[in-house]
Amino acid sequence: MMKKILILFLVSVNLFAQSPYELMGNGNKFYQEGQFELAVQTYQKILGQGFESGAVYYNLGNAYFKSGKLGYAIYSYEKGLKLEPNDEDLSYNLRIAQARTFDKITELPKLFIIAWWEGLVTSFGVSAWSLIVILIFWILLISFAVYYFSRNSRLQRISFLSSSISLAVLIVAVVLLSARVNREATTNSGILLQQTYSVKVSPDLKGSDAFVIHEGIKFSIEDHVNDWVKIRLVDGKIGWIQNSAMGQI
Numbered sequence: 001m002m003k004k005i006l007i008l009f010l011v012s013v014n015l016f017a018q019s020p021y022e023l024m025g026n027g028n029k030f031y032q033e034g035q036f037e038l039a040v041q042t043y044q045k046i047l048g049q050g051f052e053s054g055a056v057y058y059n060l061g062n063a064y065f066k067s068g069k070l071g072y073a074i075y076s077y078e079k080g081l082k083l084e085p086n087d088e089d090l091s092y093n094l095r096i097a098q099a100r101t102f103d104k105i106t107e108l109p110k111l112f113i114i115a116w117w118e119g120l121v122t123s124f125g126v127s128a129w130s131l132i133v134i135l136i137f138w139i140l141l142i143s144f145a146v147y148y149f150s151r152n153s154r155l156q157r158i159s160f161l162s163s164s165i166s167l168a169v170l171i172v173a174v175v176l177l178s179a180r181v182n183r184e185a186t187t188n189s190g191i192l193l194q195q196t197y198s199v200k201v202s203p204d205l206k207g208s209d210a211f212v213i214h215e216g217i218k219f220s221i222e223d224h225v226n227d228w229v230k231i232r233l234v235d236g237k238i239g240w241i242q243n244s245a246m247g248q249i
Contacts, residue, residue, distance in 0.1 A: 020049060024059070027039045031063055036063045058090050061073045061080065061097070070100055071193040075191040079249060121179045125180070130177060137170060147159035188222075192215050192217045192241070196215070213233075
């Protein structure tokens with residue numbers, strides 16, 4: 001009997017659960033009415049159902065920004081850009097939010113070739129690079145088929161040139177896709193969510209303070225020890241913060 005009641009309860013909850021589309025509409029309504037905390041809670045429910053998209057993180061970031069939670073806003077925009085690197089709205093709002101941060105840190109200069117390569121690799125996400133590789137591969141196959149089956153010498157020359165170019169571009173695209181996948185797997189970044197935090201020289205609350213950072217600052221994550229995270233700022237400073245103080249992108 002108890003099992004039947006539990007099953008009926010779960011079915012009823014599922015029937016009355018709102019879809020991501022409905023939640024998005026409700027969240028937008030709360031946002032337009034100025035109820036930003038409710039909007040945040042509603043957008044979070046979408047993520048809680050396992051649905052992630054640039055649009056959800058964009059709206060969530062806007063709601064956090066209006067709520068005065070700058071760190072959470074930047075974190076949301078960064079999460080959205082990880083899914084959709086070329087989204088102009090996310091990029092623009094991220095720049096606006098970053099301009100409000102307290103810490104103005106100058107990044108250590110990089111060699112031009114390194115900066116250029118990183119920009120190229122991150123110009124598209126993994127899914128976009130995968131699609132590009134597939135499209136180029138099909139162009140290569142079609143060009144090769146035309147060259148092999150055609151009896152027109154001019155068409156053969158064109159298809160041979162197309163095949164050669166497609167093969168070269170395919171190799172480059174595969175390398176870029178591999179670099180992007182590797183970057184996703186090995187690069188860990190985080191955003192400070194607390195307003196002010198004293199970074200420690202060691203993973204210990206009783207340890208000495210290394211420096212102070214403020215909400216919204218971005219850093220790379222280099223190590224974990226229990227509930228502590230070793231971070232590195234873009235200017236080279238390193239230290240330890242508690243995992244609860246940050247959001248991992």
